Amino acid sequence: MLGPWSALCSMLADEIERNGSKRPAVTKAWLDAARLMVERDGRTVEQVANMIAWCQGDEFWRANILSMPKLREKYDQMRLQAMREASSGSGSVVDAGRRLFEHYRQQEAEAAAKEGDEPWSGQMSLSS
Numbered sequence: 001m002l003g004p005w006s007a008l009c010s011m012l013a014d015e016i017e018r019n020g021s022k023r024p025a026v027t028k029a030w031l032d033a034a035r036l037m038v039e040r041d042g043r044t045v046e047q048v049a050n051m052i053a054w055c056q057g058d059e060f061w062r063a064n065i066l067s068m069p070k071l072r073e074k075y076d077q078m079r080l081q082a083m084r085e086a087s088s089g090s091g092s093v094v095d096a097g098r099r100l101f102e103h104y105r106q107q108e109a110e111a112a113a114k115e116g117d118e119p120w121s122g123q124m125s126l127s128s
Helices: 004-018 028-039 045-057 059-064 068-087 094-115
Strands: none
Touching: 004 028, 004 045, 004 068, 028 045, 028 068, 045 059, 045 068, 059 068
């Protein structure tokens, strides 16, 4: 069971591809970076999902964040920029990030059901 890490990695890979780049492979390094952002860096799954939505919607950052390890490396720098933009009235991506993550969580559950595996727990749901 890969938990929410797989859903976060799929979300980032899909967004990178949607932005016109070649779809990256989700590797062990990607899964480890997603897990470490939550377990070691103290981020919530929701925060990581929101950052994926934000950075892939930003013209500068989408060209620079092409992997989960790079997202982890630049997370604080992007968080500060996102906070600066939000305080200046540029808006927030919380709802967009939540919708994206829930979409990938559902896809993961459906794939697990087809394979006969149990999907990862909904404990890490992004619902308010």
